[in-house]
Amino acid sequence: MQAEIWTYRVESGIGADPTQQVDLTGYKVEAVDGSIGKIDEATYEVGASQIVVDTGPWILGKKVVLPAGVVDRVDADDEKVYVNRTKDQIKNSPKFGDVASSDQDREALGSYYGPGGGGHRDW
Numbered sequence: 001m002q003a004e005i006w007t008y009r010v011e012s013g014i015g016a017d018p019t020q021q022v023d024l025t026g027y028k029v030e031a032v033d034g035s036i037g038k039i040d041e042a043t044y045e046v047g048a049s050q051i052v053v054d055t056g057p058w059i060l061g062k063k064v065v066l067p068a069g070v071v072d073r074v075d076a077d078d079e080k081v082y083v084n085r086t087k088d089q090i091k092n093s094p095k096f097g098d099v100a101s102s103d104q105d106r107e108a109l110g111s112y113y114g115p116g117g118g119g120h121r122d123w
Helices: 087-091 103-113
Strands: 028-031 034-042 050-054 063-067 071-075 080-083
Touching: 028 087, 034 063, 034 087, 063 087, 063 103
Parallel strands: 028 080
Antiparallel strands: 028 034, 034 050, 050 063, 071 080
């Protein structure tokens, strides 16, 4: 498992300092090709951070787990989180419960979103 995919990028604006972290719950999530839902939960664990997105009717009301490394930037004024993946990449991601809680869940998502996986996007 690659730890980078589970760590917020410095450029995202989400600091490593817990006192400076923004609560992302309720923020809208924007993929590179449009809106995908709202954040239901965000975690800030070192090397295991993730956001849980409630997609609403977009993919039949399912929740998807996105590793923190896909967060491109956060706009706190507009309460939006921008991720560097397409809607299809997110829609086709491995499905779990409300969070990727086990090492096996994180391994599957890390492989999917990391380099060489179907959900990876070269910039």
